[in-house]
Amino acid sequence: MKVYLVYFSPSGSTKKTVRNVAKGIDATEVIEIDMLKKSNREKTHSFGPNDLVILGMMTATKLYGIPAEVMGALKGNNTPLVGAVNCGNGYFGSSLIAMQKFMSKQGFKMMAAGGFIGQYSFSKSIATNRPDEQDAAIQFQFGKDIAKKLQQGDLNLYSKLSIDWPNEGTFSTIKCAIGSALPGPGFSIPKSWNELAIADDCIQCGKCVKHCPVGALSLNGKITQDRDKCIGCQGCVNVCPREAINPINESLQKMVANVMKFRQGRKEPKLFL
Ligand SMILES: Cc1cc2nc3c(=O)[nH]c(=O)nc-3n(C[C@H](O)[C@H](O)[C@H](O)COP(=O)(O)O)c2cc1C
Structure with a gap:
């Protein structure tokens, strides 16, 4: 089986995550498609029913960046999909649900998914160097479990994807609720914050x-x-x-300072199989 690692990983933690998952899968070939590259987003990448795509994206309540462009470049044919979303010690919100919905229209069947932890894009002191060795072991085992399901020809996702509501005060909860209700797979910070x-x-x-x-x-x-x-x-x-x-931007800095109060300590990934 060919395993394709497709990722949009501006700060690199999501790329590490999908690579760790792939290590647990006995692939004949692993091919990487880096969606930070515009040239990769401008082509159509087609996959068959015997391929496996592991799609890694970062989250901000919903998928962050240009998710419709990234996922729109992928065309499946009943292709098994593993969804991997990295969040910065916070919450992955409705990102996996948005990914499942979008990718199913693109011809993919999400048969496993994970909300993983990656170093917070705004601070090296939150979720520092994650995914780390402990994460790598969990991600490797996740890959093994995926391989087992695939060997059995089982593409069902048994655990229900959950929204993972934030525990970061009213502002984040409202943001997550609005994000979940909005159409489309993505969420962005205001332009004035960039x-x-x-x-x-x-x-x-x-x-x-x-x-x-x-x-x-x-x-x-x-x-x-x-x-x-x-x-x-x-x-x-x-x-x-x-x-x-x-x-x-001052408002962005205030937002970051506020969420950092809630992001101390170690958070663990959530797996769906
Ligand atoms: C604009 C922006 C908003 C973010 N919002 C969230 C969030 O709502 N919850 C969270 O846990 N992490 C949030 N993060 C952190 C990233 O999701 C996290 O650090 C992720 O690991 C980054 O992936 P990468 O290293 O592949 O770029 C945000 C990051 C950015 C840049």
Whole structure:
């Protein structure tokens, strides 16, 4: 069986997650499709009933970024799907439900899913370095369980996907309720929150420009941000080797400071099989 790892992972934790799950599956071949690359989102990727697609995306109540573009590029033919959503020590909301709904229209059958923990895009001190070794062991075993189900030809998802309501105060609960009710698979921060500051010690290595999924950064003597294009995914912030890129919007900073109060300690993944 060919296993396809398809991921939209601006800060890298979701990519690690899907790779760990794949290790538990006895695949003849593992093929990666990085959906940060526009060229990959512009093609149609077709899969058959004997392939397995592991789709990894990040969450902000619902799927974050450009989920319709990412998932719209995938075409299944009764293809088994494993849904993996990474959240930053908070909650994955209705992301898996949104993924299941969208991907079923694309010809996929979600037969396993997980809400996993990845280092919080806005702070290295929350869910630091996750997925870590403990997560990797859980994800490996999850892969083994998936392989067993596939060997039995069992594509049923027995556990009901749950919304995973946040335990982060009224604001987050309302956000999650609105997010779940809104049509479409995605959720975004307001455009006014996406402003970045580029520090003077930027060495203009261009890593952020290459990494940005939507071409919102350019290097022309200095790094400049196109705020109309920027989706606020924090990929550039986390890929920068000098920590020279930082979000500066005050409302965003207040929101981050508030949710961080609830994000201490270790949270564990939730698996659906
Ligand atoms: C704009 C934005 C909003 C986010 N909202 C949430 C959230 O509602 N709940 C949560 O647990 N994590 C939230 N996160 C954190 C990411 O989902 C999490 O850090 C994830 O592991 C990032 O995946 P990546 O490393 O593959 O980019 C948010 C991140 C960003 C950039």
